Amino acid sequence: MELHIAQDLDQLSRDLADWITEHIQSTLERQDRYTWSLSGGSTPRRLYELLTRPGYKEKIPWEKLHLFWGDERAVPFDDERNNGRMTYEALLRHVPVPEDQIHYMRTDIGPEASAAAYEKLLHQYFGATGTSFDLVLLGMGDDGHTLSLFPGLPVVHEQEAWVTSFYLPTQQMHRITLTAPIVNRSAQVVFLAAGAGKADTLKEVLEGPFRPEQFPSQVIRPSAGTLHWFVDKAAAARLNSHT
Numbered sequence: 133m134e135l136h137i138a139q140d141l142d143q144l145s146r147d148l149a150d151w152i153t154e155h156i157q158s159t160l161e162r163q164d165r166y167t168w169s170l171s172g173g174s175t176p177r178r179l180y181e182l183l184t185r186p187g188y189k190e191k192i193p194w195e196k197l198h199l200f201w202g203d204e205r206a207v208p209f210d211d212e213r214n215n216g217r218m219t220y221e222a223l224l225r226h227v228p229v230p231e232d233q234i235h236y237m238r239t240d241i242g243p244e245a246s247a248a249a250y251e252k253l254l255h256q257y258f259g260a261t262g263t264s265f266d267l268v269l270l271g272m273g274d275d276g277h278t279l280s281l282f283p284g285l286p287v288v289h290e291q292e293a294w295v296t297s298f299y300l301p302t303q304q305m306h307r308i309t310l311t312a313p314i315v316n317r318s319a320q321v322v323f324l325a326a327g328a329g330k331a332d333t334l335k336e337v338l339e340g341p342f343r344p345e346q347f348p349s350q351v352i353r354p355s356a357g358t359l360h361w362f363v364d365k366a367a368a369a370r371l372n373s374h375t
């Protein structure tokens with residue numbers, strides 16, 4: 133695991149924007165497409181906005197990107213809670229990724245049908261390879277969830293399905309989410325986490341015993357790829373490795 137600590141969310145977002153730009157460029161020197169699973173939540177918005185700015189935008193071959201999402205709230209695309217909408221607003225409406233390479237999780241059909249369609253799509257992309265995305269960007273909630281893998285839910289232990297959906301009573305909505313088996317096939321997995329509200333949980337996830345029911349982010353362990361944590365000082369404050 134590689135840990136990167138920055139002063140604050142702004143610096144963290146810049147550091148990660150640099151890292152992603154470099155990773156896209158170096159990956160595309162040996163292959164002709166780059167597959168990236170994007171994260172929702174509030175934390176990556178600054179990163180997405182930066183990637184549209186001079187210094188980043190012109191360095192990224194957007195036409196070679198194939199974009200996916202890690203999870204989705206089953207609300208209409210124009211609902212501000214929709215992860216695809218947030219990414220569209222902050223990033224995708226500003227950059228020339230071909231539309232047929234942008235794979236939103238659909239919320240205009242039922243969540244089960246949407247998960248089944250996404251699973252089929254991912255098998256078309258990755259089924260025979262034994263690998264998956266070049267990059268999965270993840271967030272971590274204050275409660276230790278990642279994707280829509282929430283504490284105490286059976287989905288945390290999913291071993292077969294790559295995509296699933298379920299009703300989340302605490303938020304009164306369905307969720308559609310990738311699972312650990314597909315994420316753990318990825319070449320690079322990057323968690324982006326910031327803020328003091330995540331400090332206690334981050335310590336448990338990185339330095340505590342393996343308790344995935346309580347801290348689902350612990351199930352993300354790429355089998356052959358590399359796991360990175362990009363965190364700010366506030367989130368890292370309780371880590372032994374904090375500098």
Ligand SMILES: O=C1O[C@H](COP(=O)(O)O)[C@@H](O)[C@H](O)[C@H]1O
Pocket residue numbers: 171172173174175176202203204205215270271272273274277278279280
């Ligand atoms: O519910 C979600 O939250 C996590 C973390 O969000 P953040 O607001 O704390 O950054 C996010 O990764 C996930 O995609 C989202 O659905």
